[in-house]
Amino acid sequence: GQSLEQPSEVTAVEGAIVQINCTYQTSGFYGLSWYQQHDGGAPTFLSYNALDGLEETGRFSSFLSRSDSYGYLLLQELQMKDSASYFCAVRDPSGSARQLTFGSGTQLTVLP
Amino acid sequence: GAVVSQHPSRVICKSGTSVKIECRSLDFQATTMFWYRQFPKKSLMLMATSNEGSKATYEQGVEKDKFLINHASLTLSTLTVTSAHPEDSSFYICSAGDRGTKNIQYFGAGTRLSVL
Numbered sequence: 137g138q139s140l141e142q143p144s145e146v147t148a149v150e151g152a153i154v155q156i157n158c159t160y161q162t163s164g165f166y167g168l169s170w171y172q173q174h175d176g177g178a179p180t181f182l183s184y185n186a187l188d189g190l191e192e193t194g195r196f197s198s199f200l201s202r203s204d205s206y207g208y209l210l211l212q213e214l215q216m217k218d219s220a221s222y223f224c225a226v227r228d229p230s231g232s233a234r235q236l237t238f239g240s241g242t243q244l245t246v247l248p
Numbered sequence: 249g250a251v252v253s254q255h256p257s258r259v260i261c262k263s264g265t266s267v268k269i270e271c272r273s274l275d276f277q278a279t280t281m282f283w284y285r286q287f288p289k290k291s292l293m294l295m296a297t298s299n300e301g302s303k304a305t306y307e308q309g310v311e312k313d314k315f316l317i318n319h320a321s322l323t324l325s326t327l328t329v330t331s332a333h334p335e336d337s338s339f340y341i342c343s344a345g346d347r348g349t350k351n352i353q354y355f356g357a358g359t360r361l362s363v364l
């Protein structure tokens with residue numbers, strides 16, 4: 137099966153940089169995704185890495201090292217609105233072609 | 249991006265009643281949709297995979313007679329919580345994926361079910 141580990145909570149101040157790590161175990165790898173979910177809201181897609189290296193999208197970047205089964209989400213110039221839960225996810229090869237397995241989530245709190 | 253609509257956003261019902269939740273893909277066809285349950289401050293727990301035109305695939309431990317799934321068209325899947333009890337109170341979310349290589353899942357806004 138699949139398993140993903142990420143820290144449960146991270147706290148940082150406005151304007152800072154924060155890194156949320158994710159390690160995974162999967163029988164087949166088809167990329168690592170990141171989703172953001174605000175309290176009571178729907179998860180929204182942030183980024184996807186299929187190959188090693190850094191993908192940058194505005195203030196958010198995501199990194200992948202397949203040899204280490206490790207990735208991270210980097211959030212720069214933190215804003216209060218970034219307070220949310222962040223989930224890493226991998227495709228579940230044993231399920232439907234589009235089925236994802238999610239990590240337990242990291243609750244990010246941004247302080248003023 | 250693609251839009252998935254989920255309705256209702258909130259429902260309060262009495263114990264023993266059934267509740268139907270709809271999930272629609274508004275601008276793309278989805279042969280597969282997913283239903284999740286989420287407890288406060290917890291991750292998304294996959295309940296079942298809804299397959300258009302065929303039976304849903306349920307995850308281990310999820311009662312298929314309790315959580316009825318119907319995927320009658322390429323844009324609509326429904327989840328019916330039958331004979332709801334207070335322990336069924338939860339946040340239910342659906343998702344559908346596009347056909348791209350990134351396998352992006354688009355989520356509905358979720359349904360907050362409270363069973364009294």
